[in-house]
Amino acid sequence: MKHIPVMLRECIEGLKIEPQGIYCDCTLGRGGHSAEIASRLTTGRLIAFDQDAQAIQEAGENLAAWKDRITLVRNNFRNLKGALEELGVSGVDGILFDLGVSSPQLDDASRGFSYMADAPLDMRMDKDARLSAYDVVNGWEKEALRSILFGYGEERYAPLIAAAIVRQREIKPIETTLELVEIIR
Numbered sequence: 001m002k003h004i005p006v007m008l009r010e011c012i013e014g015l016k017i018e019p020q021g022i023y024c025d026c027t028l029g030r031g032g033h034s035a036e037i038a039s040r041l042t043t044g045r046l047i048a049f050d051q052d053a054q055a056i057q058e059a060g061e062n063l064a065a066w067k068d069r070i071t072l073v074r075n076n077f078r079n080l081k082g083a084l085e086e087l088g089v090s091g092v093d094g095i096l097f098d099l100g101v102s103s104p105q106l107d108d109a110s111r112g113f114s115y116m117a118d119a120p121l122d123m124r125m126d127k128d129a130r131l132s133a134y135d136v137v138n139g140w141e142k143e144a145l146r147s148i149l150f151g152y153g154e155e156r157y158a159p160l161i162a163a164a165i166v167r168q169r170e171i172k173p174i175e176t177t178l179e180l181v182e183i184i185r
């Protein structure tokens with residue numbers, strides 16, 4: 001199925017793209033937004049970030065037609081400023097963030113983002129990152145788990161779920177997505 005980038009028209013209008021401008025797509029994914037930006041550039045440049053190596057590789061293929069005006073950077077966008085400096089870029093004309101996980105990350109069960117299939121608790125966008133969901137679920141304090149579930153997930157049962165996770169992992173480590181789903185249920 002063809003991937004439809006989120007709010008594509010609104011994003012492109014909002015960026016007010018100048019053909020000579022420098023733009024950043026901080027969440028490249030498979031390059032849906034980047035393709036629209038790059039196709040509007042002439043002498044301009046698009047610098048596109050993703051921390052997921054697979055995204056960089058596949059977007060690179062999808063964007064081959066505009067490769068002369070795109071720089072792909074595998075990095076976390078929290079390092080944006082330093083990465084731009086390394087490229088000799090002192091300012092940009094527009095930045096896009098399309099935050100969250102991508103549909104390919106959800107579709108590939110082995111990444112551990114989805115609870116539609118049983119898979120190891122991974123959830124790393126950057127496969128070189130040290131911390132996986134397994135480490136968090138099995139190692140972090142109850143209060144930290146509660147805070148993640150409530151703060152990021154707006155989960156009203158966060159205290160109960162955190163307590164259930166801690167109870168279960170005392171019996172045995174929680175290994176897979178569906179084990180975690182069962183505990184939450």
Ligand SMILES: C[S@@+](CC[C@H](N)C(=O)[O-])C[C@H]1O[C@@H](n2cnc3c(N)ncnc32)[C@H](O)[C@@H]1O
Nearest residue numbers: 005027029030031032033050051076077098102
């Ligand atoms: C919603 S998808 C973007 C989809 C993209 N706009 C498209 O049209 O295909 C979000 C992407 O941002 C990446 N991402 C999320 N947080 C990131 C971060 N802190 N640094 C770099 N990339 C990140 C993910 O790996 C994912 O590929």
